[in-house]
Amino acid sequence: MTIRPLVILPDPLLRRVCDPVAVVDDEVRALADDMLETMYDAPGIGLAACQIGVMRRVVVLDIAREEDEPAPMVLVNPEIVWSSDELSTYQEGCLSIPDFYEDVERPAAVRVRFLDRNGAAQEIEADGLLATCVQHEVDHLDGVLFIDHISKLKRDRVVRKFAKAAKEASRTPA
Numbered sequence: 396m397t398i399r400p401l402v403i404l405p406d407p408l409l410r411r412v413c414d415p416v417a418v419v420d421d422e423v424r425a426l427a428d429d430m431l432e433t434m435y436d437a438p439g440i441g442l443a444a445c446q447i448g449v450m451r452r453v454v455v456l457d458i459a460r461e462e463d464e465p466a467p468m469v470l471v472n473p474e475i476v477w478s479s480d481e482l483s484t485y486q487e488g489c490l491s492i493p494d495f496y497e498d499v500e501r502p503a504a505v506r507v508r509f510l511d512r513n514g515a516a517q518e519i520e521a522d523g524l525l526a527t528c529v530q531h532e533v534d535h536l537d538g539v540l541f542i543d544h545i546s547k548l549k550r551d552r553v554v555r556k557f558a559k560a561a562k563e564a565s566r567t568p569a
């Protein structure tokens with residue numbers, strides 16, 4: 396397992412639609428393992444493959460609390476097949492937008508269909524933090540970021556801040 400560098404805003408890779416995985420093979424499992432290692436190292440509770448620059452529909456999650464046993468989940472080609480009318484609000488963050496947090500309102504519960512790491516079809520119903528996390532990560536696969544769900548004023552401000560930081564970093568001699 397390898398910790399991979401994270402793709403950070405405003406990298407255009409974050410805005411691309413990822414390709415479906417045809418077969419869940421050893422290569423996909425190795426990718427998921429690298430993603431989990433990268434997510435735990437960050438640390439974070441969810442990561443989409445595009446956040447390490449791999450444009451495939453793979454997501455990893457672990458919402459277990461620090462004091463509990465790790466509970467890694469691998470979702471290949473995840474698809475939200477139902478969302479509740481009821482909404483809930485969580486303060487979200489993103490490993491690709493470090494140190495920025497904002498409240499986001501989303502459906503409180505979702506049903507998600509996906510392939511697990513063995514390629515078996517699964518469907519689970521998620522609520523609470525897991526529901527929010529699944530929606531945040533599935534959004535990534537379609538080039539959507541959590542800042543797209545906040546006010547334009549706040550979004551423009553954070554996008555400007557990261558664009559400026561990237562420009563300054565590129566000017567700094569290595």
Ligand SMILES: [Zn+2]
Nearest residue numbers: 488489490491
């Ligand atoms: Zn994210």
